[in-house]
Amino acid sequence: MFPLERQNKIVELLTVHKVLKISELTNRLQVSVDTLRRDVNLLTKAGKIEKIYGGVKIVETKFGESTINERMISNLAQKESIAQACSEYITDGDCIYIDSGSTTYQIAKYIKNRKNLTVVTNSIPVISELMTSDVELVIIGGKIRKNEQSVVTYDYLFNFDELNILKAFVCASGITIEKGISDYNLEEAITRKKMIERSKFVYVAADSSKFGKDVTINIAPLNKVDYLITDDEIDSTFIRSFKKAGSHLVVKKVE
Known part of the structure; x- marks a missing residue:
């Protein structure tokens, strides 16, 4: 090494x-x-x-969320395992949403050979990863957050009602049973809320460090989430708690 x-x-x-x-x-x-x-x-x-x-x-980040570049290298093995697990839920012909985030970005690496796949995203790294593939790409319009390499949008900038998403893969900075999923940035949270509303199935892809945290902005309660996909570093107390709450928690072993 x-x-x-x-x-x-x-x-x-x-x-x-x-x-x-x-x-x-x-x-x-x-x-x-x-x-x-x-x-x-x-x-x-x-x-x-x-x-x-x-x-x-x-050394913890002093003010809120770390940058996308920092998160791209942290917990990388866990994020790749989570992304691979997420890709197993994606089949030929799907129309999916891939959220901006370091974990959801990894999903793009595993779906390049899917046939007739449409990916809606607000992630510039996801677009770059899939640009040379046969995947149909739709990027939502709006304001670019340069430090996150993402696009955040509002109703007057982008017509969400025209979207018909089968599966949404979203990320979160915090996950608790009581409050559900949360994030640091209001604009990102608004976009995620909209995509959750427009999707038939919702998958949250988040590494184990996000569990037990309730951060600034609430996105959705757990009853709006179909699957939570994480890594096997998750504390066993969380596993028991989420099972009691009836949540579909998928724990992926890190290779």
């Missing part, structure tokens, strides 16, 4: 576990203490992690 790959993996692990001992990291990465210390020093100088007694911890 190259140093940059190893450092990204350290950040991914800490994003999930928040705090890890040095011995835990050396075992997980199969590296020497000296090698790990060099990586830790570089990541500490970059402001991504913080040293504590006997270990390290993640």
Whole structure:
């Protein structure tokens, strides 16, 4: 594993576990203490992690949501597994919506060979990923959020009523049984609410770090969601709670 790959993996692990001992990291990465210390020093100088007694911890984003570029590399293995699971629900001839987000973006990589597939999206990275495929692409019109590489829209800019979506794959920054799914940005939340209303089936693709969080803007209660798809790092207490609530929780093993 190259140093940059190893450092990204350290950040991914800490994003999930928040705090890890040095011995835990050396075992997980199969590296020497000296090698790990060099990586830790570089990541500490970059402001991504913080040293504590006997270990390290993640440096949390101080104000709300991290950027799309940061999220594209965090929890990458989990997001790829979730995306692959989502792709299994997509069949030839579907008309689907793929939300802007680092997890939903990964779905695009697994559906390029679907036949007669139409993808409606507000994600510029999704458009770029599918541009050379045979997938029919529809991008919603509106204002571009440059730091999210997404398009947010309003009724007076885009006629949502003309859309007839079979399956919507949306992301969320927070998921709780009591409040459902939530996000940091009002404009993104409005777009997601509209797409949920226009879709027959709704799938939420979110890595396990999003569970137990209720962030700024409510998007939808769980009774508006057909499937929650996440990774096997999810705490077992959440699994039991969501089963009791009658939610369809799909846990994908990370390879």
